[in-house]
Amino acid sequence: MSRIDSGDGSVSWRKATRSAGNGECVEVASVLGRICIRDSKDPEGPVVSCSAEAFRAFLGAAKKWDSER
Secondary structure, eight states, rough: EEEEEEEEEEEEEEEEOOSSSSSEEEEEEEETTTEEEEETTTTSSOEEEEHHHHHHHHHHHHHHHHHHO
8 A cells, every 4th residue: 555545634644753863764643543654765655554452562562672682
């Protein structure tokens, strides 16, 4: 999927909190109850989406992995 429609035409993308500021960021948006993820370097490119529950599980696992490094 290369385009996201929230129903009202507005999608608010946010950059990852821990982005390095070097242009290699991930952006997320909540759209119709799903979490959408895209590469900030390619805003018109592909978008991956998942449930909010799956995204929370991913974030929890990433935080745990980071704390164990």
